Amino acid sequence: MTENLWHFLSTAAPDASVATDGTRVATAGSVRAAALSVAARLGAGEGPVMLYCGDAANFVAGLAGALIAEREVLLPGHAAPDYLREIGVANGAFVSDIRGADAIQVSVYETGPGPGIFPSSLEGRVGFFTSGSSGEPKLCMKAMDQLAAEVAVLRRQWGAPQGAVAGTVSHQHIYGLLFRVLWPLATGAIIFSQQLETWEAVAARLEPGGVIVSSPAHLARIPSAVRLPHMPTAIFSSGGPLSLDAAENAAAQFGFTPIEVLGSTETGGVAWRRQTGANMPWTPMPEVEIRADETGALVVRSPFTGHDGFLSMGDAVEIADDGRFTLRGRLDRIVKIEGKRVSLPRVEEALKSLAGIADAAAIDLPARQGALGAVVVPTEEGETALATIGPFRFSRHLRSLLKSRLEPMEQPRFWRFVPRIPENAQGKRIAADLRALFSSPELPQIDTSEIDGDDARFELRLQPELRWFEGHFPGQPILPGVAQLHIAAVLAEQTWGTVFDGREMSRIKFKRVMQPEERVSLTLRKDRSRLDFKYICDGDVVASGTVRSSS
Amino acid sequence: MERLEDRIRRLIVETLNLEDISAQDIDEEEPLFGEGLGLDSIDALEIGIEIQKTFGVKIDSKDEDLASHFSSVKALARFVARQQQGQVHEPG
Structure with a gap:
């Protein structure tokens, strides 16, 4: 062959x-x-x-x-x-x-x-x-x-x-x-040998009878002004799930419902479908044998796998009598939250069913004792609620709406509201990127700031989730001296663009500890390569000192 | 000296690791559970443990007024103050 x-x-x-x-x-x-x-x-x-x-x-x-x-x-x-x-x-x-x-x-x-x-x-x-x-x-x-x-x-x-x-x-x-x-x-x-990055470029290059090999990342983002000069004979999509919305939109704009190909590097192509409606089943490709294993997972045997046996795709599957099949979510996306098995796709489905949510991803957070996090794209209606009652109360409101569908451990504890869910170039959601949204902040919350030439003043709130409070000390968290220096240097760098690396410091005094939830004001004065900082709390100087830039 | 209400607001935010909200943002009269702050039963457990640890008070799970003690920051402060006073008078 x-x-x-x-x-x-x-x-x-x-x-x-x-x-x-x-x-x-x-x-x-x-x-x-x-x-x-x-x-x-x-x-x-x-x-x-x-x-x-x-x-x-x-x-x-x-x-x-x-x-x-x-x-x-x-x-x-x-x-x-x-x-x-x-x-x-x-x-x-x-x-x-x-x-x-x-x-x-x-x-x-x-x-x-x-x-x-x-x-x-x-x-x-x-x-x-x-x-x-x-x-x-x-x-x-x-x-x-x-x-x-x-x-x-x-x-x-x-x-x-x-x-x-x-x-x-x-x-x-x-x-x-x-x-x-x-x-x-x-x-x-x-072969059109350049990878086309934009739909404008695709439209400019498409020849009569041409074929477009694309991905969910691109098909979900077709600018509304783009028209193709010819109807393509086929548009393909693979690499991740194509939403029904994106499929219908592509069909409306380009006159062709994309052919979605299911597969992975390990298995090669497995099946295809065209989403002309909701819940369209997949048709196995020629020479591909599919089956559900004892855990309900889709397993595949084909000449493309380089393997005599069946390979698991990791998706739960439902196979119809005509041989076509429907996927029911990733099985490897089941995580343990406080000892209980939680299906992330199930949580995502529940989230997406809520009125204020346009899109959602659920992720377990090992850095937070394995708690469950939700990354949510609010609808316009959700944005309004978010602006009115603030992210915390909005997240708790959403959580209360999940009660009728999900068990307590399945209800996300930590929430992030984002304009869109991060994806890699292949349109795949990467766990590490989702988790990064939950990493603890290094800088206090800045309530107000005034900058006047070489003087700056920040009103800060030491929020408990600051990274510096983790494990320092258990039960008695305080802001370490090194963190106080770091925060002063980072804010100075953001204000004046000068790097104060703290290799040289003098007159550093830490007079009393600073605790979570305290409000402190930080005053900075820059004098060429020298930075004076002072943390003031309730009128008392609680820490002060001088650091120098290396230049 | 920090007001008891402020200490309790801080305790709630710290214990539950609440994000996107500061202690001052919690209204003293606002219901802590359900509509209001939106805390749930697991949060209540954690707050209960921390209240006992921090203030050295005992919470009796059979206390029929327990739910009302936990209904708001103000109610919790009242409950803690009463418990602490009670303990001072207890012999031994």
């Missing part, structure tokens, strides 16, 4: 188009020549090759080149330097089209057809870095056979793309690689 993936590229005439970036065309001849050049420069070295390209045509040449050199290929999810270091790019060969990168450079648009024989079949393995729900990169290896088997199924299900395939998702992940790159490559359709 693998032969199919590369058959078109290896046999096409040298001037046949493979891809375009909108201004230039990458021909079969130049892609083959660039691939052979990469292969020659890589040689038969040891260890895997990291491959990252911003342009999908360069990516095809890099991938083919590494496979020709019989090297294993790893695909970083993005190219942020710290991330590349974290996954170990520095330890091996790196193939990239990032200008100036310490890498084997690949550029199909600047390569002419050259001599050399391009193989008709390429075997090997490709590794993807997935972001688990914990947010840490995890490597998942796939054989080219598995990817080829999946492309064969795409072809069986949806035929060959009739026009160029454009995408708003990266080909460095499995969904983008399969739909944006390998499917058109195998069928001889044109």
